[in-house]
Amino acid sequence: MRSHDATLGLYVSVPFCRQKCTFCNFASDAFPPARMAAYVDRLVAEIEASREFAAQHRLEVPPRVDSVFLGGGTPSLLEPEQMARVFAALHRAYPMEQDAEITVEAAPGQISDALLEILLRSGVNRISLGVQSFVDAESRAVGRTHTGDACLAELERLRAAGIRNLNVDLIAGLPHQTAASWSHSLQTAIGSDVEHVSVYMLEVDEDSRLGRELIGPGVRYGAHAAPTDSLVADLYAHACETLGAAGLAQYEISNFARGGCASRHNLKYWKRDAYFGFGLDAHSMLRAQADSRASRFANGDALDPYIAGSEVVEVEHIDMLGEWEESIFLGLRLVEGVSIAELQQSFPAAWVDALVERVQNLQRDGLMRLEDGRAMLTQRGRIVSSSIFGELLADEPAVA
Ligand code: SF4
Known part of the structure; x- marks a missing residue:
């Protein structure tokens, strides 16, 4: 991680x-x-x-x-x-x-x-x-x-x-x-x-x-x-x-x-560092004391129940696959992209290898680049970022 x-x-x-x-x-x-x-x-x-x-x-x-x-x-x-x-x-x-x-x-x-x-x-x-x-x-x-x-x-x-x-x-x-x-x-x-x-x-x-x-x-x-x-x-x-x-x-x-x-x-938000949100529809991401995994929770988006304080806020602990998906689709929003070495430290090698292969294919289409150990979207790729994220995360990677 x-x-x-x-x-x-x-x-x-x-x-x-x-x-x-x-x-x-x-x-x-x-x-x-x-x-x-x-x-x-x-x-x-x-x-x-x-x-x-x-x-x-x-x-x-x-x-x-x-x-x-x-x-x-x-x-x-x-x-x-x-x-x-x-x-x-x-x-x-x-x-x-x-x-x-x-x-x-x-x-x-x-x-x-x-x-x-x-x-x-x-x-x-x-x-x-x-x-x-x-x-x-x-x-x-x-x-x-x-x-x-x-x-x-x-x-x-x-x-x-x-x-x-x-x-x-x-x-x-x-x-x-x-x-x-x-x-x-x-x-x-x-x-x-x-x-x-x-x-x-x-x-x-x-x-x-x-x-x-x-x-x-x-x-x-x-x-x-x-x-x-x-x-x-x-x-x-x-x-x-x-x-x-x-x-x-x-x-x-x-x-x-x-x-x-x-x-x-x-x-x-994009680097997945901790934030605590308050108020209507506010989202939060903190890390679990036990294993440092991301934990997300949010208030509802209806005003009256929020004011009444009547809603129960559920905390979702993100598993490794969830952490992987977030790291890709949030990190690739940044122009600097994601570091392949950091992904290797946190996730199974097979997942990272499969990702690099997909990035190489997208590089041939001019939508992504692999440069200095980082994967990033090109300018053209940013315009169609949602479909690229979909393509990169299309199948669940095999669990190591
Ligand atoms: S209605 Fe929406 S876009 Fe307009 S000021 Fe309010 S939050 Fe902003």
Whole structure:
């Protein structure tokens, strides 16, 4: 088993939004303010009880907390005193490293001065803005209320307030998007000098209104004006090239950063380091005290049972085959890929040999590379990563 750094990331889910974006398939919604108050009470209680939960299930909690991420939803919708309570609970239960990366997701134009002050006092040093597009017609079409100019003004304001690490999220595949409008969004992000950009390809599934319309008939949410799959793939390839040329190097399928600004917290997900999640639909991965195997658990995604604290959270201990599959499909999301030597230390030689053979086949098709003892996706491979993961993990390897 690869030795995992003894650091812990904390994740807090805040599933509230001012309005529901048409493309969104998260467990978030525009809940009434009274639900937010009850939610914060429950969240604080969960954080306070979390060490006991880990002890009961014989899970290791690494002592050094070096990343915190408040995501959602729109955490910036919390009232300042609610935000202060959440951070106070986190700091009490989990003393943090001096240089911990502390990120809060926010919607442009929705961070009041009072909230910003609480964020700074709580140690927040990274803000991730849900921009999605700098083109106003595209934002409007998916139900977002900010303009491109408002996003730029927000970035400047946050920078002036002392936030030195800023991310913007962009989505390729929105209704009305064209190669030219996408280029405008990318160039605006680059021109804003942010340290980090996340680029997601629109997810098409039954869990969002736009996704359902793209699958079935309808014109209400702009599915008829959405770019084709092949244009979305071109937009993604263009983003990789343009951001890379501007000094925002790609380090993961969807993530690009200037030197030293890769998201420490998100890297834990792909490197399978420990993280503890709190709140609605929050997922956690800790290691078992007995054998260091990964153990995963998650809260449910229905608000009322979460607030009532009535759900029983089951802990799943991952077996060797599960560890193998996770190591491949999470590790290959990273541009640096996976180390063959590390796989050899943790898994049967026959499994690794079979994997290397498959990678060599994919290398012939230009979808993967074997380089300096690591296996990685090529740029073309990243566009079709899901089918490559499927192919690499198609059959259960023979147990040694
Ligand atoms: S995309 Fe973000 S802001 Fe929009 S509904 Fe989903 S979580 Fe809320």
